[in-house]
Amino acid sequence: MRLALNVNGSPVSADVEPRTSLADFLRESRLLTGTHLGCEHGICGACTVLLDGEPVRSCITLALDCEDRDIRSIEGLDDDPVATALRAAFTAEHALQCGYCTPGMMMTARDIVLRLPEADEERIRLELAGNLCRCTGYVGIVRAIQRVLRERPHVKPAPRAAVPAGRFVTPAPAATTAPAAPAPPQAAIPGDRLTVRVRLSLPRDVVWRAIQDPASVASCVPGARILSQENGRLRGEVLASLGPIRARFTGEAVVTYDPARYAGRLAGEGRDAGTATRLSGEAAFAVIEETPATSVIELEISYALRGALAQMGRGAIVQVFARELAETTGRNLEARLSGRSSTPTPQRLGVLSLVLRVIWQQLRGLFSR
Numbered sequence: 001m002r003l004a005l006n007v008n009g010s011p012v013s014a015d016v017e018p019r020t021s022l023a024d025f026l027r028e029s030r031l032l033t034g035t036h037l038g039c040e041h042g043i044c045g046a047c048t049v050l051l052d053g054e055p056v057r058s059c060i061t062l063a064l065d066c067e068d069r070d071i072r073s074i075e076g077l078d079d080d081p082v083a084t085a086l087r088a089a090f091t092a093e094h095a096l097q098c099g100y101c102t103p104g105m106m107m108t109a110r111d112i113v114l115r116l117p118e119a120d121e122e123r124i125r126l127e128l129a130g131n132l133c134r135c136t137g138y139v140g141i142v143r144a145i146q147r148v149l150r151e152r153p154h155v156k157p158a159p160r161a162a163v164p165a166g167r168f169v170t171p172a173p174a175a176t177t178a179p180a181a182p183a184p185p186q187a188a189i190p191g192d193r194l195t196v197r198v199r200l201s202l203p204r205d206v207v208w209r210a211i212q213d214p215a216s217v218a219s220c221v222p223g224a225r226i227l228s229q230e231n232g233r234l235r236g237e238v239l240a241s242l243g244p245i246r247a248r249f250t251g252e253a254v255v256t257y258d259p260a261r262y263a264g265r266l267a268g269e270g271r272d273a274g275t276a277t278r279l280s281g282e283a284a285f286a287v288i289e290e291t292p293a294t295s296v297i298e299l300e301i302s303y304a305l306r307g308a309l310a311q312m313g314r315g316a317i318v319q320v321f322a323r324e325l326a327e328t329t330g331r332n333l334e335a336r337l338s339g340r341s342s343t344p345t346p347q348r349l350g351v352l353s354l355v356l357r358v359i360w361q362q363l364r365g366l367f368s369r
Helices: 022-029 081-092 102-115 121-130 139-151 204-211 214-218 317-338 351-368
Strands: 002-007 010-015 048-051 054-057 070-072 192-200 224-230 233-242 245-258 263-272 277-291 294-306
Touching: 022 048, 048 102, 054 102, 081 102, 081 139, 102 121, 102 139, 121 139, 121 294, 192 317, 204 214, 204 277, 204 294, 204 317, 214 224, 214 317, 233 263, 245 277, 294 317
Parallel strands: 002 070
Antiparallel strands: 002 010, 048 054, 048 070, 192 294, 224 233, 233 245, 245 263, 263 277, 277 294
Protein backbone atom coordinates (compact mmCIF):
# COMPACT_ATOMS: atom_id res chain seq x y z
CA MET A 1 0.00 0.00 0.00
CA ARG A 2 1.10 3.53 -0.68
CA LEU A 3 2.11 5.60 2.35
CA ALA A 4 2.67 9.36 2.46
CA LEU A 5 3.82 11.12 5.61
CA ASN A 6 6.31 13.65 6.96
CA VAL A 7 9.60 12.38 8.41
CA ASN A 8 11.93 14.82 10.17
CA GLY A 9 10.43 17.75 8.28
CA SER A 10 10.52 16.20 4.81
CA PRO A 11 7.63 14.65 2.86
CA VAL A 12 8.10 10.92 2.27
CA SER A 13 6.17 8.53 0.05
CA ALA A 14 6.75 4.77 -0.19
CA ASP A 15 5.07 1.41 -0.75
CA VAL A 16 4.77 -0.61 2.47
CA GLU A 17 3.18 -3.86 3.53
CA PRO A 18 0.16 -3.37 5.83
CA ARG A 19 1.90 -5.17 8.69
CA THR A 20 5.04 -2.98 8.59
CA SER A 21 5.70 -1.25 11.90
CA LEU A 22 6.76 2.38 12.01
CA ALA A 23 10.09 1.30 13.54
CA ASP A 24 10.85 -1.07 10.66
CA PHE A 25 9.78 1.56 8.14
CA LEU A 26 12.13 4.15 9.63
CA ARG A 27 15.06 1.76 9.96
CA GLU A 28 14.77 -0.23 6.74
CA SER A 29 13.11 2.17 4.31
CA ARG A 30 14.57 5.48 5.52
CA LEU A 31 17.81 4.09 7.06
CA LEU A 32 17.12 6.05 10.26
CA THR A 33 18.75 3.49 12.52
CA GLY A 34 18.90 5.79 15.55
CA THR A 35 15.48 4.36 16.40
CA HIS A 36 16.44 1.18 18.26
CA LEU A 37 14.44 -2.02 18.55
CA GLY A 38 14.51 -3.82 21.89
CA CYS A 39 11.54 -5.81 23.14
CA GLU A 40 9.28 -5.19 20.09
CA HIS A 41 6.32 -5.39 22.50
CA GLY A 42 6.03 -1.71 23.42
CA ILE A 43 7.59 -2.17 26.87
CA CYS A 44 11.24 -1.09 26.83
CA GLY A 45 10.84 2.31 25.13
CA ALA A 46 14.02 2.07 23.02
CA CYS A 47 11.98 2.67 19.86
CA THR A 48 10.26 5.86 21.08
CA VAL A 49 9.73 8.52 18.39
CA LEU A 50 7.51 11.60 18.16
CA LEU A 51 4.19 11.30 16.33
CA ASP A 52 2.62 14.75 15.87
CA GLY A 53 4.78 15.84 18.80
CA GLU A 54 3.71 13.00 21.13
CA PRO A 55 6.11 10.18 22.19
CA VAL A 56 4.93 6.82 20.85
CA ARG A 57 6.28 3.26 20.66
CA SER A 58 7.19 2.86 17.00
CA CYS A 59 7.56 -0.94 17.31
CA ILE A 60 3.82 -1.35 17.96
CA THR A 61 2.64 1.50 15.72
CA LEU A 62 1.75 0.51 12.17
CA ALA A 63 3.36 2.69 9.52
CA LEU A 64 0.05 2.95 7.64
CA ASP A 65 -1.58 4.45 10.74
CA CYS A 66 0.77 7.42 10.30
CA GLU A 67 -0.63 8.50 6.93
CA ASP A 68 -0.34 12.30 6.51
CA ARG A 69 1.14 12.67 10.00
CA ASP A 70 4.41 14.14 11.26
CA ILE A 71 7.15 11.78 12.48
CA ARG A 72 10.33 12.90 14.20
CA SER A 73 13.07 10.43 15.03
CA ILE A 74 16.22 11.09 17.04
CA GLU A 75 17.98 12.15 13.82
CA GLY A 76 15.43 14.94 13.44
CA LEU A 77 16.44 16.61 16.71
CA ASP A 78 19.93 17.70 15.70
CA ASP A 79 19.01 21.40 15.79
CA ASP A 80 16.35 21.19 18.48
CA PRO A 81 17.35 23.48 21.41
CA VAL A 82 15.88 21.20 24.10
CA ALA A 83 17.55 18.11 22.63
CA THR A 84 20.83 20.06 22.39
CA ALA A 85 20.60 20.96 26.08
CA LEU A 86 19.75 17.36 26.96
CA ARG A 87 22.72 15.97 25.02
CA ALA A 88 25.06 18.25 26.95
CA ALA A 89 23.40 17.35 30.26
CA PHE A 90 23.52 13.60 29.50
CA THR A 91 27.25 13.96 28.90
CA ALA A 92 27.87 16.06 32.01
CA GLU A 93 25.84 13.79 34.30
CA HIS A 94 27.10 10.48 32.86
CA ALA A 95 23.54 9.55 31.89
CA LEU A 96 24.45 6.78 29.45
CA GLN A 97 26.69 3.74 29.27
CA CYS A 98 25.96 1.30 26.43
CA GLY A 99 23.68 3.92 24.84
CA TYR A 100 21.10 1.50 23.46
CA CYS A 101 18.21 3.06 25.36
CA THR A 102 19.45 6.62 24.86
CA PRO A 103 17.51 7.64 21.68
CA GLY A 104 14.19 6.64 23.21
CA MET A 105 15.23 8.07 26.57
CA MET A 106 16.06 11.40 24.90
CA MET A 107 12.62 11.51 23.28
CA THR A 108 10.90 11.00 26.63
CA ALA A 109 13.26 13.42 28.40
CA ARG A 110 12.49 16.13 25.83
CA ASP A 111 8.77 15.57 26.36
CA ILE A 112 9.21 15.94 30.14
CA VAL A 113 11.09 19.23 29.77
CA LEU A 114 8.47 20.71 27.43
CA ARG A 115 5.35 19.34 29.11
CA LEU A 116 6.30 19.35 32.80
CA PRO A 117 8.59 22.34 33.49
CA GLU A 118 7.94 22.06 37.25
CA ALA A 119 8.55 18.29 37.49
CA ASP A 120 10.36 17.10 40.60
CA GLU A 121 12.46 13.94 40.91
CA GLU A 122 9.46 11.73 41.73
CA ARG A 123 7.52 12.94 38.71
CA ILE A 124 10.54 12.54 36.42
CA ARG A 125 10.98 8.93 37.58
CA LEU A 126 7.28 8.28 37.01
CA GLU A 127 7.50 9.66 33.46
CA LEU A 128 10.58 7.51 32.78
CA ALA A 129 8.80 4.32 33.90
CA GLY A 130 8.18 3.37 30.29
CA ASN A 131 11.85 3.65 29.25
CA LEU A 132 14.04 0.83 30.53
CA CYS A 133 17.79 1.21 31.07
CA ARG A 134 19.91 -1.78 32.07
CA CYS A 135 23.12 0.15 32.74
CA THR A 136 22.84 3.43 34.58
CA GLY A 137 20.40 2.92 37.42
CA TYR A 138 18.66 6.08 36.10
CA VAL A 139 20.44 8.35 38.60
CA GLY A 140 22.43 10.22 35.94
CA ILE A 141 19.42 10.38 33.62
CA VAL A 142 17.25 11.96 36.30
CA ARG A 143 20.02 14.45 37.17
CA ALA A 144 20.43 15.37 33.50
CA ILE A 145 16.72 16.13 33.11
CA GLN A 146 16.74 18.12 36.36
CA ARG A 147 19.73 20.12 35.08
CA VAL A 148 17.89 21.05 31.87
CA LEU A 149 14.74 21.93 33.82
CA ARG A 150 16.80 24.28 35.97
CA GLU A 151 18.43 25.92 32.96
CA ARG A 152 15.09 26.08 31.13
CA PRO A 153 15.84 26.39 27.38
CA HIS A 154 13.74 29.32 26.18
CA VAL A 155 11.60 27.50 23.67
CA LYS A 156 7.91 26.96 23.32
CA PRO A 157 6.50 23.42 23.03
CA ALA A 158 5.68 22.45 19.47
CA PRO A 159 1.92 22.59 18.80
CA ARG A 160 0.30 19.18 19.22
CA ALA A 161 -2.61 17.65 17.42
CA ALA A 162 -5.78 17.69 19.49
CA VAL A 163 -6.52 14.12 20.55
CA PRO A 164 -9.72 13.77 22.57
CA ALA A 165 -9.32 12.03 25.93
CA GLY A 166 -10.85 8.59 26.01
CA ARG A 167 -10.60 7.94 22.28
CA PHE A 168 -12.63 4.76 22.49
CA VAL A 169 -15.31 6.20 24.80
CA THR A 170 -18.44 7.59 23.15
CA PRO A 171 -18.86 11.25 24.16
CA ALA A 172 -21.90 12.06 26.24
CA PRO A 173 -24.81 13.89 24.59
CA ALA A 174 -25.34 17.42 25.79
CA ALA A 175 -27.87 17.65 28.60
CA THR A 176 -29.61 20.80 29.74
CA THR A 177 -31.34 19.45 32.84
CA ALA A 178 -28.71 17.05 34.17
CA PRO A 179 -26.51 18.20 37.06
CA ALA A 180 -22.97 19.10 36.20
CA ALA A 181 -20.39 16.37 36.67
CA PRO A 182 -17.69 17.03 39.26
CA ALA A 183 -14.49 18.62 38.08
CA PRO A 184 -11.56 16.28 37.38
CA PRO A 185 -9.00 15.85 40.17
CA GLN A 186 -6.70 18.85 40.35
CA ALA A 187 -3.37 17.12 39.78
CA ALA A 188 -3.40 15.51 43.22
CA ILE A 189 -2.26 12.27 41.61
CA PRO A 190 0.57 12.77 39.06
CA GLY A 191 -0.01 10.29 36.27
CA ASP A 192 -2.53 9.34 33.62
CA ARG A 193 -6.16 10.34 33.25
CA LEU A 194 -9.16 8.78 31.61
CA THR A 195 -12.91 9.24 31.33
CA VAL A 196 -15.41 6.39 31.61
CA ARG A 197 -19.20 6.48 31.17
CA VAL A 198 -21.56 3.60 31.98
CA ARG A 199 -25.22 3.64 30.96
CA LEU A 200 -27.73 1.78 33.17
CA SER A 201 -31.42 1.01 32.53
CA LEU A 202 -32.31 2.23 36.01
CA PRO A 203 -33.60 5.54 37.46
CA ARG A 204 -30.98 7.89 38.83
CA ASP A 205 -32.28 7.70 42.42
CA VAL A 206 -31.99 3.89 42.43
CA VAL A 207 -28.42 4.03 41.12
CA TRP A 208 -27.47 6.81 43.55
CA ARG A 209 -28.65 4.82 46.56
CA ALA A 210 -26.59 1.84 45.37
CA ILE A 211 -23.50 4.00 44.78
CA GLN A 212 -23.57 5.01 48.44
CA ASP A 213 -23.07 1.35 49.47
CA PRO A 214 -19.38 0.70 48.58
CA ALA A 215 -19.53 -2.98 49.59
CA SER A 216 -22.43 -3.60 47.21
CA VAL A 217 -20.63 -1.87 44.33
CA ALA A 218 -17.35 -3.67 45.06
CA SER A 219 -19.14 -7.03 44.92
CA CYS A 220 -19.94 -6.28 41.26
CA VAL A 221 -16.28 -5.59 40.37
CA PRO A 222 -14.30 -8.71 39.39
CA GLY A 223 -11.76 -9.50 42.10
CA ALA A 224 -12.72 -6.59 44.41
CA ARG A 225 -13.72 -6.86 48.06
CA ILE A 226 -14.32 -4.37 50.88
CA LEU A 227 -12.61 -5.56 54.08
CA SER A 228 -13.85 -2.78 56.35
CA GLN A 229 -15.53 0.62 56.18
CA GLU A 230 -16.11 3.37 58.72
CA ASN A 231 -17.08 7.03 58.28
CA GLY A 232 -16.26 7.06 54.59
CA ARG A 233 -12.87 5.37 55.04
CA LEU A 234 -12.61 2.07 53.20
CA ARG A 235 -10.11 -0.75 53.36
CA GLY A 236 -10.22 -3.36 50.63
CA GLU A 237 -8.38 -5.54 48.15
CA VAL A 238 -8.39 -6.39 44.45
CA LEU A 239 -7.15 -9.74 43.15
CA ALA A 240 -5.85 -9.77 39.58
CA SER A 241 -4.10 -12.20 37.27
CA LEU A 242 -2.09 -11.66 34.10
CA GLY A 243 -1.22 -15.09 32.80
CA PRO A 244 1.07 -16.64 35.47
CA ILE A 245 1.38 -13.34 37.38
CA ARG A 246 -0.86 -13.04 40.43
CA ALA A 247 -1.36 -9.73 42.23
CA ARG A 248 -3.25 -8.80 45.39
CA PHE A 249 -3.59 -5.04 45.84
CA THR A 250 -4.51 -4.12 49.41
CA GLY A 251 -5.10 -0.53 50.41
CA GLU A 252 -7.27 2.23 51.79
CA ALA A 253 -9.51 4.87 50.28
CA VAL A 254 -11.69 7.77 51.37
CA VAL A 255 -15.04 8.39 49.68
CA THR A 256 -17.15 11.55 49.96
CA TYR A 257 -20.64 12.23 48.60
CA ASP A 258 -22.47 15.34 47.42
CA PRO A 259 -26.17 14.32 47.41
CA ALA A 260 -27.32 17.67 46.03
CA ARG A 261 -25.31 17.06 42.87
CA TYR A 262 -25.55 13.26 42.79
CA ALA A 263 -21.76 13.31 42.77
CA GLY A 264 -18.77 12.34 44.85
CA ARG A 265 -15.05 11.63 44.98
CA LEU A 266 -12.95 8.59 45.84
CA ALA A 267 -9.23 8.81 46.59
CA GLY A 268 -6.94 6.02 47.70
CA GLU A 269 -3.84 3.95 47.25
CA GLY A 270 -2.83 0.31 47.46
CA ARG A 271 0.15 -1.99 47.12
CA ASP A 272 0.82 -5.51 45.87
CA ALA A 273 3.36 -7.05 48.24
CA GLY A 274 4.44 -9.72 45.74
CA THR A 275 5.61 -7.32 43.00
CA ALA A 276 6.06 -4.18 45.16
CA THR A 277 3.76 -2.36 42.71
CA ARG A 278 1.98 0.70 44.11
CA LEU A 279 -1.27 2.12 42.76
CA SER A 280 -2.66 5.52 43.73
CA GLY A 281 -5.63 7.28 42.23
CA GLU A 282 -8.60 9.58 42.46
CA ALA A 283 -12.03 9.31 40.82
CA ALA A 284 -14.64 12.03 40.58
CA PHE A 285 -18.01 10.43 39.86
CA ALA A 286 -21.54 11.60 39.09
CA VAL A 287 -24.87 9.90 38.39
CA ILE A 288 -26.60 11.75 35.56
CA GLU A 289 -30.27 11.33 34.66
CA GLU A 290 -30.61 10.50 30.98
CA THR A 291 -34.35 9.72 31.02
CA PRO A 292 -36.68 9.04 33.97
CA ALA A 293 -35.89 5.33 33.52
CA THR A 294 -32.21 5.45 32.57
CA SER A 295 -29.06 7.02 34.00
CA VAL A 296 -25.34 7.36 33.32
CA ILE A 297 -22.46 6.96 35.76
CA GLU A 298 -19.61 9.23 34.72
CA LEU A 299 -16.10 8.90 36.15
CA GLU A 300 -13.06 11.14 35.71
CA ILE A 301 -10.09 9.08 36.88
CA SER A 302 -6.51 10.11 37.60
CA TYR A 303 -4.07 7.34 38.51
CA ALA A 304 -0.40 6.44 38.87
CA LEU A 305 1.06 2.94 38.80
CA ARG A 306 4.64 2.42 40.02
CA GLY A 307 6.64 -0.77 40.17
CA ALA A 308 6.97 -4.04 38.28
CA LEU A 309 3.45 -3.88 36.82
CA ALA A 310 3.63 -0.21 35.80
CA GLN A 311 3.65 -1.09 32.08
CA MET A 312 0.06 -2.32 32.37
CA GLY A 313 -0.99 1.25 33.17
CA ARG A 314 0.36 2.87 30.01
CA GLY A 315 -0.90 3.11 26.49
CA ALA A 316 -4.21 3.72 24.69
CA ILE A 317 -5.42 0.20 25.40
CA VAL A 318 -5.93 1.27 29.04
CA GLN A 319 -8.83 3.41 27.84
CA VAL A 320 -10.52 0.40 26.26
CA PHE A 321 -9.66 -1.85 29.18
CA ALA A 322 -11.19 0.63 31.65
CA ARG A 323 -14.37 0.87 29.61
CA GLU A 324 -14.71 -2.90 29.39
CA LEU A 325 -14.18 -3.30 33.14
CA ALA A 326 -16.65 -0.49 33.90
CA GLU A 327 -19.28 -1.98 31.60
CA THR A 328 -18.84 -5.41 33.20
CA THR A 329 -19.33 -3.85 36.63
CA GLY A 330 -22.32 -1.88 35.34
CA ARG A 331 -24.00 -5.02 33.96
CA ASN A 332 -23.50 -6.81 37.27
CA LEU A 333 -24.84 -3.84 39.24
CA GLU A 334 -27.85 -3.45 36.95
CA ALA A 335 -28.71 -7.15 37.19
CA ARG A 336 -28.45 -7.04 40.98
CA LEU A 337 -30.60 -3.93 41.39
CA SER A 338 -33.18 -5.20 38.90
CA GLY A 339 -33.48 -8.55 40.70
CA ARG A 340 -32.41 -10.46 37.61
CA SER A 341 -30.13 -13.48 37.82
CA SER A 342 -26.62 -12.72 36.63
CA THR A 343 -23.36 -14.53 36.04
CA PRO A 344 -21.43 -14.75 39.35
CA THR A 345 -18.77 -12.07 39.60
CA PRO A 346 -15.29 -13.65 39.13
CA GLN A 347 -13.22 -13.88 42.30
CA ARG A 348 -10.16 -12.58 40.43
CA LEU A 349 -9.79 -9.91 37.78
CA GLY A 350 -8.51 -11.71 34.67
CA VAL A 351 -6.53 -8.90 33.06
CA LEU A 352 -5.29 -11.01 30.16
CA SER A 353 -8.76 -12.23 29.19
CA LEU A 354 -10.12 -8.68 29.29
CA VAL A 355 -7.24 -7.37 27.17
CA LEU A 356 -7.70 -10.15 24.62
CA ARG A 357 -11.41 -9.43 24.47
CA VAL A 358 -10.69 -5.75 23.90
CA ILE A 359 -8.23 -6.54 21.10
CA TRP A 360 -10.75 -8.87 19.49
CA GLN A 361 -13.42 -6.16 19.58
CA GLN A 362 -11.06 -3.71 17.92
CA LEU A 363 -10.15 -6.21 15.22
CA ARG A 364 -13.82 -6.93 14.55
CA GLY A 365 -14.52 -3.22 14.23
CA LEU A 366 -11.51 -2.75 11.92
CA PHE A 367 -12.55 -5.56 9.56
CA SER A 368 -16.21 -4.50 9.58
CA ARG A 369 -15.12 -1.05 8.37
